[in-house]
Amino acid sequence: MKKTGLMLIGLFFSCQLFFAQGAPDYTGGMKVKLNEDGTKYFRIISWAQFWAQHNSDRPADENGNDQSDTNFSIRRARVLMYAQLNKDFLILTHFGLNSLNADNMSAIGTGDRSQLFFHDVWGQYRLSNDHAIGGGLHYWNGISRANNQSTLNMMTLDNTRQAWATIGLSDQFARHMGVYLKGKFGKLQYRVSVNDALTDNLQSSATPINGGAAIYSGRRLLGSKDAGRVYAGYFDYNFLDQESNFLPYKVGTYLGGKKVFNVGAGFFLHPKGSVSADSSGELSGEDVSIFAVDAFYDAPLGDNGSAITAYALAQFNDYGEDFTLGQTYETGSMLHAHVGYVLPGGNKTKFQPYLHYTNRSIDAIDDSANQFGIGGNVYFSGHHSKLTLEYQNTKYGDNDGVGTVTLQAMIYL
Template identity: 50%
Template sequence: MNLKYKISLFFLFLGFATAFSQGSPYYKGGFKIKFGDNDDKYVRIITWAQAQANYSDDRPEDQSDVSFQLRRARILVYGQIVKDFLVLTHIGMNSLNANNMQPVGNEGTPQVFMHDAWAQYNVAKNHVIGGGLHYWNGLSRLNSQGTLNLMTMDNNRASWSNLGLSDQFARHIGIFAKGNFGRLQYNVAVNEAIVNTLDTQTLSTDYAVYQGANLLGTANAGKVYTGYFAYNLLNMESNFLPYKVGSYLGTQELLNVGAGFFHHPEGSVILNDEGEQQGENVNLFALDVFYDVPIGAAGASLTAYAKYQYNDYGTNYQLGPYSTGNMWYAHTGYLLPGDFQNTRFQPYASFNYSTIDALQDDRSIFGIGANAYLNGHNSKLTLEFQSENFNGERLNRLSLQAMIYL
């Protein structure tokens, strides 16, 4: 496929998305059904879809360099009849494309599945406990990143630090507590560890595999402990729901400093010199800073995020984006001056650098892109270029995404 044809495909997609994704200027708080005149009795419904056109220079020779996919399609519902308790459910699918679609859609992956389902109770002012299939993750802000209001096209993949290893798509079944002591917000959880993980590596004396809950069958290997703590230096950020906002587009003044942990006793398994299975603890720690403020000319704002994360998945662990070692990640974006009666633009850049104990080569990913907000986060287009350097090879990707949420 020649370059002219590839560019034409991208602009065809851009034109389609612009024509059909203007969103509504009357969107104010989403679909919220109130029961009577009491604001404490309601059900809120949120739905969103993200469609992508992707170019990659690493696709098989028998496939086009340009592909299309439905990145996400979701429905989230939550509600309460009194302030003291709330229930939330969240279903959807991810990354539907020509390679994983089924002829009649009734088998295979991806499928529509339950992302979240939990109930929570207010036990004191500013303190809540709950349980179920939940997203109150510890470790870092990006480990609980929401996908409704990302600044970059998608989350830093390695920051969903246990996706498919100890959880179901970044969600665990367990119990959690969350709240705040003054300006210090917290969420902690004790969870079950998934048995059927993405790690299918063969057991070895040279490296660990993340299959402790499956292979060891011990009480320790079956539980995960996690938490995240953030101090709000400027305004208080809402922690009503766990989904962290990527960019507030100048509507908040926030400076949050956070720290978190993830501890899975005997989460990984390695063979000792006698060939016997031996459990190894999985320990992850992170420090991060989030800054989002209006700045300069009317309507302009700055969003910045930085994180250091120490990863110990076990001896010489390496599987896809996950590895024992260190990770540094940062992104920043600038929303150009203007008002949301018109299209707004936000150029941004991101960088990820990871050291990998098991390999002599490190991984680096550089990204640059821009958002075009047609109606704030409710209707936007994102164009992003990423270049990844890993294990002596460089992979370049160019993606265009159209998103609408209501």
């Protein structure tokens, strides 16, 4: 009875702590202590992002019918829980859904349209105070900060899509099945991993065209022995305040709550990940390699509540000869930058206008794609409760630019 009472008291005060918090680096959610000193516990975090989106350039459906200019969706709905029964072991489980709308909903929530699935399921063992090893379906990714982006505290409406450079190609929604090692040496943080590549990926039904571009189906067409492994890593040096690497999710903006300047570099390698066919139809593997360098700065500006957030990324993609898929993945290079400014004042409600720009060179079409966005966040309680309004214009090759206006409401508990 005494233990039950202590747990209920701990739960009550955990809830009070949660409702008092609004800082983006808050460890989040509801923490339930399983012993008196709190070394055994579990923590639950939940969040949802609702979108209303206007796009006057939507194409007709497959039957030739005009489509509505304005649509509603649940961009993300997630639940994450992690627990430690002692200081050496941690287990994390993360499940949810993405981009649920009227076109992909199921009549009774079942059928072949997967809505709810696991994003992360991994366990970890502490090797020392600064180093740990783990395995499972995990998010300890390589390439860049943006490829390790948390969806709880992004500054822009959403992450740069092409920065999540392997979604559906070698992984399940940016998560690989494998093992990782993470930690830090002083101010240098690192994460490296060895993983299995996905077999049933976005090109699971594609066939290489004789003398044509490569397709991303190495594991399926060449076998897991030759094309089944991927290798990734990311390293960032924390010049100013030290960021936490307890969990893999990188913060998008601290709203001036920290003074952070990090420079990073990362990689992703998939030997024989792509496949091409010569003029006679003989298949051969092509190595997939992606490299990136980036820099992140977030700091308060004086004592008036204002702050700046800035991020720059250079990413170099080789998915195989002239590879392109859905105007999303291309062999070529990408430059991305965004900057935001928290306006002075506002002890509780904060306003943050921002800009972002992305340029991608695309080998397959010998041209480029450009994306520009302007928007703003209204934070009612940090990232726990915010509204985002953004206009984004995307131009791919010689196509006309497509403009989209999105309003997002987010709740994070």
